[in-house]
Amino acid sequence: MKQANRRENLLNLLYILPMLAVFAAFIIYPITEVFNLSVYDRTSTGQYFYVGLNNFIKFIRHRETSRLLLNTGIWVFVGTFFKLLFGLGMALVLYQAFPGKKVMTGIILIPYAMPAAVSCMIWRLMYNPVFGHIGDILTRLGLISEPLNFLGNTKTSLLAVMIVNVWAVAPFCALNILSTLYSIPTYIYEAAKIDGAGSIQSFFKITLPLIASSMRTLGLLVGIWAFNSFDVIFMMTQGGPANSSSILVSNIYQNAFQFNNRPYSAAVSVVCFVILSIFALLYVRSKEGDVSYE
Amino acid sequence: MKKAIALALSLLLAVALAACSAPSDPTPPASPAASTPSSGSEAAPSGDSAPAEGTTITYVTLGDTGMNQLQKAAEEFEAETGIKVKLESWAYSDAYQKIITLCEAGTPPDAMYGFSGWTQQFKNLGYTVPLDDLISQELKDDFSKAALDVCTVDGQLWVLPSYMSIRSILYNKNLLDAAGITELPTTWQEFLEVAPKLVGGGKYAYSMVAGHPKNTLDCFLPILWAYDGDVASADGKTNGFNNENGVAALQVYCDLAKYAVPDYGEADINFTQNNFTTQTAAAYIHNAQGLAALADAGEDYSWAVIGAPLKGAGGSQYSLGIMDVDLVFKTGNEEAAGKWLEFWHTKDRMGDVIEQAGWVPNQKSFFERPAFTDPANVMVAPFAELEPLAKFKPTISSWEEVQKVMADYITKAVMGEMTPAEAFAEAGPMVDELLQK
Amino acid sequence: MNKPSAIKTVKRIFFGLLVLLILFIMLFPIVAMISVSLKQANDVFTVPVTWIPKHTAWENYPAVFGKMKMTTGFLNSILITAASIGGIMLLGIPAAFALSKLRFVMKKPVYYMVLVSQMFAPVIVIIPLYNLMNRMGLIDNRLSLVIMNITFNLAFIVLMLKATFDSVPKETVEAAKIDGCNSFMTLVWIFVPISRTGIAVAVIYAFTRSWNEFLFAFTFMSSTEKKTIIVSLYEVLKNNPAVGIPWHLVMAGAVCATVPLVVLFILIRNYITGNATAGAVK
The missing domain is CATH 1.10.3720.10 (MetI-like)
Known part of the structure; x- marks a missing residue:
């Protein structure tokens, strides 16, 4: 019997192996290659030579590095904060019963369903200081007198791209938080009401504590996605002007493909990998105990 | 039954593994240290291989420029030689990144339309081949001297001059008239003095770029040169802009931004073009492309006037020469690619594109086309006249990075993050390092 | 009208405004996209922005x-x-x-x-x-x-x-x-x-x-x-x-x-x- 069990244990592995093979070939192997490449450099004629940790030293010393790290931090943490905040707000609205609720759920799905390339294009057009829609509205409302260039200003470009990202991802947060809200049994609220708790009180005393843990996991996931999101920045500003909207992953791409600085790019990748590993660890811990054992 | 499952699953596994097995094949070792200097070198030119009938070569062009003529030429070429030309079109702004990627992978196209700024780097990396033996002496003699100079490195012709354009300042006469400006400015200082009059009611004096690396330099270099600065010093070892002249030029650029369409931070050359053709900006630096596009669309462009390049403080005057080139890559098909380029570089084929796009011909035989000598043709004659003033971008191995550093600091100065002097004081040493690499 | 119901009405209006605000933010870019997609080339660059195209250019599709x-x-x-x-x-x-x-x-x-x-x-x-x-x-x-x-x-x-x-x-x-x-x-x-x-x-x-x-x-x-x-x-x-x-x-x-x-x-x-x-x- 025990032997049969063991056999089954091994045989069942066959269900998993194809997936593991794909991961091994296209994720794990490339990661080892990136580590390998990061300790080389190239001459102007293209010869590779071993340089040890030189690329990492170059990264630390590089004039733009502090800006990159700061941008990445703002992009990930501030972005995630607002995604969760707006997501929570929308979820609380959708939790109420009101006419047109179904239509609204459908509508807030559109930004999330939209291809990133498409939303970037619309926003680029809308941000245009001359004929863009946002400037138009703000001028009509009398909020600005001079056209503002949101994307083309070193002070606002990161914020402008972040707004697009929040707009696209907040609905996803909203729907996830909403499903958590639905999982809270209503009798808890009823009991609180009998005890005389107002709606604000019951939100802070009941709702928030109950959804906190799933919000944390959601936040981690959304944060990791933000850390990795290269396409929004690439399509809207290419990290510019003057690197003001560059984050680590857009720098990887720029060095690899636009300056042909692959070893250096690999070193930045390794840095990203290490940072992501920390987040991954937190994420796995927040899901600890989720494996169902028979 | 168990066997059936095992069979099914192992089949699945086999499919997946087949997809993954290739990397572990005994192909070149994965370690970058072991790879050859240039991945393309294994396909070194084999001199005796005459392009055989049935060969297919790939030629890459940028944008949609001349696509119709290219398609027609490719058909004629195939009929004549039996060599098939596969045409591809890439976006201008992604061209460098794509070609570098393909060359690194050892799978470049056989020939490509690109920029002269790449010549030195691609030669160093061993991606391209010299063209002296691939094209006929007649074609070589047909090129203008300026064109040949730009394309020659160490006495060898490494790229073929293709489209040349001369850029100068263009004005919108309607907007100038409305502002009461009757005489065109002759210096940048004069332009700055009248610029405030041209701003208002959704109209601006100027359109420029400060952000997009390539296009920022396209817009800034004519000013830098006018103020006697340059990218690199005469010996090419240090920068030529971290000095009084360069800083003065950058100051002009920062001042221009005050009167420019405020989209310069995200703009590329498409935006400036658009600002001029929609009559939003009264002036910008470009060639006749925008006018040609307006003409194509059947719209009136009589309001556009082409001015002489503006002078700097010391009276220097340059127009920006942009030399686009054709490159031939080490693929084993060099001869066929050479033949194709020779076929393409003729007045009825490429000449037609140049006439249509509003560029300046750089082959003597092209002037046999009446349009190029017609003084009434504002697309060509005024620009061709400026050719003696033309200065081309330098040929530097790490050009893309130099360009990026300069553009970043120009942008920082324009955005007011630092003064022009501070910006170039920081950019100077960075460019020095790149030049000495 | 007694006090609790007044509060209720205010709350309801406030809630309605909130819903409208969310819809506005979510839909704004989409409306802009559709509006531009139905414009003629020159109409795109007019200042101030025309939200409803002068001529509905279905031919764009x-x-x-x-x-x-x-x-x-x-x-x-x-x-x-x-x-x-x-x-x-x-x-x-x-x-x-x-x-x-x-x-x-x-x-x-x-x-x-x-x-x-x-x-x-x-x-x-x-x-x-x-x-x-x-x-x-x-x-x-x-x-x-x-x-x-x-x-x-x-x-x-x-x-x-x-x-x-x-x-x-x-x-x-x-x-x-x-x-x-x-x-x-x-x-x-x-x-x-x-x-x-x-x-x-x-x-x-x-x-x-x-x-x-x-x-x-x-x-x-x-x-x-x-x-x-x-x-x-x-x-x-x-x-x-x-x-x-x-x-x-x-x-x-x-x-x-x-x-x-x-x-x-x-x-x-x-x-x-x-x-x-x-x-x-x-």
Whole structure:
């Protein structure tokens, strides 16, 4: 019997192996290659030579590095904060019963369903200081007198791209938080009401504590996605002007493909990998105990 | 039954593994240290291989420029030689990144339309081949001297001059008239003095770029040169802009931004073009492309006037020469690619594109086309006249990075993050390092 | 009117305004997109912005497929997406089933690996992946995009499917076993039919993510005839130095590329609020 069990244990592995093979070939192997490449450099004629940790030293010393790290931090943490905040707000609205609720759920799905390339294009057009829609509205409302260039200003470009990202991802947060809200049994609220708790009180005393843990996991996931999101920045500003909207992953791409600085790019990748590993660890811990054992 | 499952699953596994097995094949070792200097070198030119009938070569062009003529030429070429030309079109702004990627992978196209700024780097990396033996002496003699100079490195012709354009300042006469400006400015200082009059009611004096690396330099270099600065010093070892002249030029650029369409931070050359053709900006630096596009669309462009390049403080005057080139890559098909380029570089084929796009011909035989000598043709004659003033971008191995550093600091100065002097004081040493690499 | 009901009315108005504000923010760009897509070329650049086109240019939509040659882009996207979905499901369903209901060696590490593998951005490994594809001769080959889509969506989909399979009672497996079914038959004959809604939702997610994929489609493909719709659209934005950007056509193309996704998502909206994405989030 025990032997049969063991056999089954091994045989069942066959269900998993194809997936593991794909991961091994296209994720794990490339990661080892990136580590390998990061300790080389190239001459102007293209010869590779071993340089040890030189690329990492170059990264630390590089004039733009502090800006990159700061941008990445703002992009990930501030972005995630607002995604969760707006997501929570929308979820609380959708939790109420009101006419047109179904239509609204459908509508807030559109930004999330939209291809990133498409939303970037619309926003680029809308941000245009001359004929863009946002400037138009703000001028009509009398909020600005001079056209503002949101994307083309070193002070606002990161914020402008972040707004697009929040707009696209907040609905996803909203729907996830909403499903958590639905999982809270209503009798808890009823009991609180009998005890005389107002709606604000019951939100802070009941709702928030109950959804906190799933919000944390959601936040981690959304944060990791933000850390990795290269396409929004690439399509809207290419990290510019003057690197003001560059984050680590857009720098990887720029060095690899636009300056042909692959070893250096690999070193930045390794840095990203290490940072992501920390987040991954937190994420796995927040899901600890989720494996169902028979 | 168990066997059936095992069979099914192992089949699945086999499919997946087949997809993954290739990397572990005994192909070149994965370690970058072991790879050859240039991945393309294994396909070194084999001199005796005459392009055989049935060969297919790939030629890459940028944008949609001349696509119709290219398609027609490719058909004629195939009929004549039996060599098939596969045409591809890439976006201008992604061209460098794509070609570098393909060359690194050892799978470049056989020939490509690109920029002269790449010549030195691609030669160093061993991606391209010299063209002296691939094209006929007649074609070589047909090129203008300026064109040949730009394309020659160490006495060898490494790229073929293709489209040349001369850029100068263009004005919108309607907007100038409305502002009461009757005489065109002759210096940048004069332009700055009248610029405030041209701003208002959704109209601006100027359109420029400060952000997009390539296009920022396209817009800034004519000013830098006018103020006697340059990218690199005469010996090419240090920068030529971290000095009084360069800083003065950058100051002009920062001042221009005050009167420019405020989209310069995200703009590329498409935006400036658009600002001029929609009559939003009264002036910008470009060639006749925008006018040609307006003409194509059947719209009136009589309001556009082409001015002489503006002078700097010391009276220097340059127009920006942009030399686009054709490159031939080490693929084993060099001869066929050479033949194709020779076929393409003729007045009825490429000449037609140049006439249509509003560029300046750089082959003597092209002037046999009446349009190029017609003084009434504002697309060509005024620009061709400026050719003696033309200065081309330098040929530097790490050009893309130099360009990026300069553009970043120009942008920082324009955005007011630092003064022009501070910006170039920081950019100077960075460019020095790149030049000495 | 007594006081509590006055407060109630104020609250209701406030709530209504909030709903309108959210709708406004969510819809603003979409309205802008549709508005521009129906404008004529010159109308795009007028100041102040005309929200309702002076002349409704329906001809922009046929022009997307005619003049802008987006048809091949669409076909490529459909082909690549369909193949990717097939691959993801073929590998994902058995894996999710095993993770949910079967015992096998190293189960916990495998589960963690799935969790973690969705975290590493493709950009980080883009150079080795490029070299790998190159050695396999797959650069400028649509198959490379299919493989990449499978690789980078598999984990997410497996977690989604696992959540779906988790909701099927374990007794089902035992009952099937008594009836003489082995685990594979149980999967094919019982789990797949039972979980078809969950699988459909997973398919739609896989669809969206493959359809929207940009990085690899942009980096790996160079032939015009092999580009996906997303890349084709992106390139129109940058590829028109002579005439400026044809925003009206770009937006018409954007609407066309978006409509299928929005329709699909609205079809499955009830499952998104359910536990469809729970696998990744909860």
